[in-house]
Amino acid sequence: MKAGIPPVAAARGSGRAGPPRLSPPRPTHARQRPKGSARMSRYTPAEIEPKWQKAWDEALTFKAERKNGKPKYYVLEMFPYPSGRIHIGHVRNYTMGDVVARYKRATGHNVLHPMGFDAFGMPAENAAMASGGHPKTWTYDNIDTMVEQMKPLGLSLDWSRMFATCDPEYYGQQQALFLDFLEQGMVYRKNAVVNWDPVDMTVLANEQVEEGRGWRSGALVERRELTQWFFRISDFAEDLLEALDGLDDWPAKVKTMQANWIGRSRGLQFAFSTTDAPEGHDRIEVYTTRPDTLLGASFVGISPDHPLARQLERDSEEVAAFCAECRRTGTSEEELETAEKKGYDTGITVRHPFDTSWELPVYIANFILMDYGTGAVFGCPAHDARDLEFARKYDLPVSSVFVPAMGEEGTYILPEDGGPAYVPPKVETVRYLKPFAGEEAMTGDSGVDAAIAFCEENGVGQGVTKYRLRDWGLSRQRYWGCPIPVVHCDACGVVPEKKENLPVELPDDVSFDQPGNPLDRHPTWRDVACPSCGAPAKRETDTMDTFVDSSWYFARFTAPRAGTPTDMADAEYWMNVDQYIGGIEHAILHLLYARFFSRAMHLTGHLPEKSREPFDALFTQGMVTHAIFQTYRRETHPDPQPDKLVRHYLFPEEVITFQHDGIEKAVETAFAESLEGVGGLSSVQALAEVHRIADMNGRGVEIIPSAKMSKSKKNVVDPVSIISQYGADTARWFVLSDSPPERDVEWTASGAEAAHRHLSRVFRIAAEAARAEDAPQGSDEVLLREMHKTIHDVTQGIESFGFNAGIARLYAFTSTLSKSDAGGEAKREAARTLAQLMSPMTPHLAEEMWSMLGGEGLVADAPWPVADETMMVEDTVTMPIQINGKRRGEVVVPKDMPKPEVEELALSHHAVLKALDGGAPKKIIVVPGRIVNVVV
């Protein structure tokens, strides 16, 4: 640990509210205390933490090895991207995992808790372009820094298993998996669109497209088709959907999101016959999930990429112009859906399948995706908001098919009369105005079923099940990724690389001085002999999506140095991941891809059957947020241009926060110090005056609370400075306190100080207990009873991911212990138990307490304390008495008092007597042990 960050920097600022802190606490480690009598009562994390980390290292405490006789437990946190520095969000993520890992160790499990890096990806290339370095150097330097920053956290990791996905040993095995998948027919090539920057001549990621323009060139982005590699994940759609049911320990919201993403739908596929269409387009296939609304059809819409649209484009400049415009939007669904709905009337019509004299116009529409369904839809404006918007824009007819079944008369406005589109859930019963199949009143679901049956009978089309899930395009036109191990040969076509030639390693001699993929411009790497015929051929220059890297790393951790992707014996022993922990932002893509991969790895013999679902339990944690401090700076321009106010962000350490008139305010430290005569930072009054002056001068600071931390907004907290100031245990304790793990937590400097004060207090109390006189006293039992309740509640808290609740109990128990007048031995027992209960959260402090209280060995090796149920039983219970559901009093009764007696007691309560006023109660509800409610 590095000594001394400027005290002002950490203590000022970012306090949520309150008076200015004028004399910040000095970093604890800076006090070089003489060894001696006072030494034992001072909490010095800077001494304690490295000492115990060394002890764990030397004892190989956290090395994971296959062992018989103990149940295994595999806990995994989503591995980080090596961005360069660890982030307080990482601290929270890994601390949660560490709590689980240490707790499971203590409860007799053989724990695997590994760490690695998700190391391929665009930021490394961006850095190389910006500063001329090499992605590889940048990445490995970052990894070194981050490991160095993570080690002081004291995580119970088996560092010997560490790897980065950009290690050739890792991605070589990934290439082997790719070849096996290819052989099994789970990979194929097809055309797909990408964002194309016509100036930089390069493919852009969605995030590199800003308002339809390339982020560097500013050129209008185009969609361009390329031949790309795909995983057949959609073949697994049904299985991936069905299996969600078995994931009992996954959050319901994640399962819902995945189910919606897979999007199984039952619908009708049929064809409209066309009039006046070019040859070969006499039919337009459409797919609809609402065939019951066929009689409300108003138009047919086709994708700009639909074969018919393509044909028309060739024949007409106008159509070509319209399609070109449609293709100018990005490829993301969000952009397509939020863009203004536009259509082009082709002049072609189709005949309605139920009535051939009824013709509908065919529009090319920018919101229809070629990838989903058939690339064509029929529009029913009355029952689809988007179709209604479109119909109103192009003055197309709107005709209701059904109306609400009951009620709402008088308030319901038909869409044709200007009302909104009526889109009830399909389970709701509606009344059909023009039923052609089924009942007049029925649910949407029945309506759809009846419509499908009717259409099938009459030869109009057939019921089909479709999925929204598309195949996974894995080709990326970038350097810093896992090379796709195939060779393109003029004679043999696409030829897989031979396994003995793996890994196909990335060449080091590349430059990023021009846009595009350097592999494309690297002749000696690119030009190879065909593995099949030996003729001159070219390597595939696309690399893999980085989601591939993270789709199997959990399996690799079970045998990180194996010469094959996995070692079956190790996989059999360690898989599955018993507890997986990570951000909710990965709820869909990463987790779905990993579920697909583990199925594919099972099919290719790399994982056992049980690992088709690799994560037994999932927990999604919230973010760490921090207030943003925003101000404006005057930017001066030469005459005649006026000066401009430009938004400017301040780091937390650049401001002082305080509370005035009940409102939290902030002033810029530098500005306050520049003022003379107002007393600067000496009091709330002076700060308020500074604040007033700042506002008048356009130097006011605006506080935007609870924002996701980001470097550009400067609302970041660096864990390294927190650790050097307070120690790792304080950082760990803080990120676990207060907020429930699944929710976002706002980092506040005052909260961190409070955590540190508490740990110091615990240390003092433990030191006192160690010295306490061993005279037995009457209140031993009170303390021990409380201890057993605490064991129970903290255990419960950890088991249920209620770390904050467990910590609240530990606060309470610390308070009990400090006030207890129990004998020394009881106090020591209580303090040792406290150390054990705290050990998953604050492992270093716990070890120190344990050793000072005469605990045997390491607390990390001590078995978890077990609550004695008999010590927790209370014989009386306080029951609140409610009158009409409002609390009016309480009675203390024996725990198992029979209902009639409780009723009698309640009725004699003065508040009840007063409320009854001589009358009889209407009803009395007694919930044993909980509550009495008297209804009068």
Next chain:
RNA sequence: GCCCGCGUGGUGGAACGGUAGACACAGGGGACUUAAAAUCCCUAGCCACAUGGCGUGCCGGUUCGAGUCCGGCCGCGGGCACCA
């Protein structure tokens, strides 16, 4: 736009459909100290002197009883297939 969440004092939050505000931060008061820091104790949802009334984003519903369940709205966050 679509899918999924979340919303409780000045602040973070607690609460099997059963005493709303545990625990903590900030605040107020006090003890100790020459003074301060550190520490310890007390206090505290809001309104009202009080009896009491009002309170879990807003509106409505179910229930003896709703922060919790249902419907509708508002606000904020996550995801939307090439950010990881």
